[in-house]
Amino acid sequence: MDAAALWQRYQDWLYYHEGLEFYLDISRMRFDDSFVAAMQPKLDKAFKEMDALEKGAIANPDENRMVGHYWLRNPELAPTPEIKQEIIETVEQIEAFVSKIHSGEIHPPDARKFTDIISIGIGGSALGPEFVAEALAPDNAPLDIHFIDNSDPAGIDRLFSKLKDRLYRTLVIVISKSGGTPEPRNGMIEVQNAYAKQNLNFSAHAVAVTGTGSKLYNVATSENWLATFPMPDWVGGRTSELSAVGFVPAALQGIDIREMLAGAKEMDIATRKPDLKTNPAALLALAWYFAGNGRGEKDMVVLPYKDSLLLFSRYLQQLVMESLGKEKDLDGNIVYQGIAVYGNKGSTDQHAYVQQLREGVPNFFMTFIEVLEDRQGSSVEIDPGVTSGDYLSGFLQGTRQALYEKKRDSITVTIPQVNPRTVGALIALYERAVGFYGFMVNINAYHQPGVEAGKKAAAEILDLQKKVMEVLKENASLSLSEIAEKAGQPDQVEAIYKLLRHLSNNDRGVILQGNLAQPSSLKASLQG
Numbered sequence: 161m162d163a164a165a166l167w168q169r170y171q172d173w174l175y176y177h178e179g180l181e182f183y184l185d186i187s188r189m190r191f192d193d194s195f196v197a198a199m200q201p202k203l204d205k206a207f208k209e210m211d212a213l214e215k216g217a218i219a220n221p222d223e224n225r226m227v228g229h230y231w232l233r234n235p236e237l238a239p240t241p242e243i244k245q246e247i248i249e250t251v252e253q254i255e256a257f258v259s260k261i262h263s264g265e266i267h268p269p270d271a272r273k274f275t276d277i278i279s280i281g282i283g284g285s286a287l288g289p290e291f292v293a294e295a296l297a298p299d300n301a302p303l304d305i306h307f308i309d310n311s312d313p314a315g316i317d318r319l320f321s322k323l324k325d326r327l328y329r330t331l332v333i334v335i336s337k338s339g340g341t342p343e344p345r346n347g348m349i350e351v352q353n354a355y356a357k358q359n360l361n362f363s364a365h366a367v368a369v370t371g372t373g374s375k376l377y378n379v380a381t382s383e384n385w386l387a388t389f390p391m392p393d394w395v396g397g398r399t400s401e402l403s404a405v406g407f408v409p410a411a412l413q414g415i416d417i418r419e420m421l422a423g424a425k426e427m428d429i430a431t432r433k434p435d436l437k438t439n440p441a442a443l444l445a446l447a448w449y450f451a452g453n454g455r456g457e458k459d460m461v462v463l464p465y466k467d468s469l470l471l472f473s474r475y476l477q478q479l480v481m482e483s484l485g486k487e488k489d490l491d492g493n494i495v496y497q498g499i500a501v502y503g504n505k506g507s508t509d510q511h512a513y514v515q516q517l518r519e520g521v522p523n524f525f526m527t528f529i530e531v532l533e534d535r536q537g538s539s540v541e542i543d544p545g546v547t548s549g550d551y552l553s554g555f556l557q558g559t560r561q562a563l564y565e566k567k568r569d570s571i572t573v574t575i576p577q578v579n580p581r582t583v584g585a586l587i588a589l590y591e592r593a594v595g596f597y598g599f600m601v602n603i604n605a606y607h608q609p610g611v612e613a614g615k616k617a618a619a620e621i622l623d624l625q626k627k628v629m630e631v632l633k634e635n636a637s638l639s640l641s642e643i644a645e646k647a648g649q650p651d652q653v654e655a656i657y658k659l660l661r662h663l664s665n666n667d668r669g670v671i672l673q674g675n676l677a678q679p680s681s682l683k684a685s686l687q688g
């Protein structure tokens with residue numbers, strides 16, 4: 161295609177939203193009109209299913225759940241008056257609580273105000289809050305946020321050593337929809353222990369965000385924590401940023417959650433239109449379908465050219481991959497669906513892997529995220545008439561062009577500024593695009609059966625560890641296969657080897673002797 165034809169194609173496919181000052185350009189995806197025509201029935205199906213979903217259909221059939229994150233930004237859409245009321249009240253409760261924290265009306269027992277937050281959660285209960293904190297927390301936030309999003313003792317210690325003199329004025333938010341996920345539970349117990357060591361009353365510092373009636377809910381209410389905010393059943397973890405999950409930490413940092421809701425609501429209105437060319441989520445889903453033949457054959461590389469959007473691709477990883485990565489379609493056929501997502505930020509990543517993207521295996525499509533405003537205030541000239549922002553903008557355009565020359569497709573999303581409204585809009589855009597795409601390829605985008613297998617296997621390893629420790633207590637020194645026999649798990653020698661190796665490296669009283677390069681030669685015993 162020559163330059164004039166490309167320029168025409170750009171204009172033919174450009175989507176612009178006036179209210180949000182938002183652009184979407186899919187002109188550098190090389191589909192043709194016949195592809196678009198062939199996709200129309202799938203698009204029509206997706207529009208219809210999306211409409212039913214918003215009206216409260218059981219869009220997550222195997223969990224028998226409604227999918228209601230769209231109601232969060234427009235409670236009028238909620239299928240019952242009770243749900244509508246719950247949505248409105250939760251935001252009001254969050255705002256009332258947050259203003260009391262900011263004013264010091266609610267304060268820690270030994271200080272006038274809370275100054276820091278430890279936010280404990282994983283998956284959907286961490287990625288949204290982390291992304292939004294990085295994108296939107298003001299320089300002088302009323303509270304500084306820190307995250308525990310893993311079960312890594314060294315990671316937790318690093319945070320404790322940073323906060324040890326501030327724990328007494330740190331608010332702890334434990335976020336878990338199910339209230340039973342091991343990682344946040346572990347994080348909570350670690351933090352409780354740290355408070356106990358300093359003779360601090362944990363409950364006077366703690367807030368929960370969880371489903372009513374969950375284990376965490378029961379702990380928080382019976383221990384009289386400062387507050388508990390509900391996480392409704394009809395909001396999935398990966399679409400929970402605009403619920404209490406995202407809003408409690410965001411509002412505490414002084415981020416305008418009403419503006420996030422307003423941006424999302426406006427994007428929802430745009431992405432509800434049953435017309436491809438005026439619906440940016442449908443355009444995105446179409447582009448994804450084209451890129452990977454509706455089978456995820458190409459990876460989605462997401463490169464925001466803005467430091468504050470660094471965690472967007474990580475956030476999208478869960479939203480896209482947990483939603484679309486499915487073994488079976490809705491009719492039970494094996495389909496192995498999904499789209500892999502990765503990326504950090506530009507131009508930084510140009511100096512890491514863009515070499516492969518331009519010249520190596522062509523197994524991806526790019527999404528550039530462009531922010532029109534370079535910075536607030538004026539810029540110094542790096543070269544005559546040129547600022548660092550001009551460079552960044554040039555790098556984006558240059559990479560887009562260089563990729564296209566090599567037949568590597570790209571999408572460009574352009575926002576005027578990184579602010580609560582545009583971030584809310586971006587979240588809503590991708591939530592809807594994922595939903596559309598899910599319907600286009602006929603999968604349930606709202607469950608995650610594959611995550612359970614790893615959790616179950618981990619629980620079995622921990623049970624095995626208990627059995628192995630019992631065996632060692634009763635015996636002087638045993639080979640790994642003897643331990644496996646005595647534990648009644650003869651098939652689990654390798655798992656036993658691995659857990660003993662771990663214990664022996666962590667002062668847990670386990671001694672492993674023998675040739676470490678030949679695990680079958682090892683004998684294990686307990687110290688003392």
Ligand SMILES: O=P(O)(O)OC[C@H]1O[C@H](O)[C@H](O)[C@@H](O)[C@@H]1O
Pocket residue numbers: 282283284285335336337338339340341344397398482608611
């Ligand atoms: O919020 P929670 O119930 O603790 O869940 C946290 C996360 O863990 C699970 O394993 C799911 O795969 C995620 O979708 C979820 O966001």
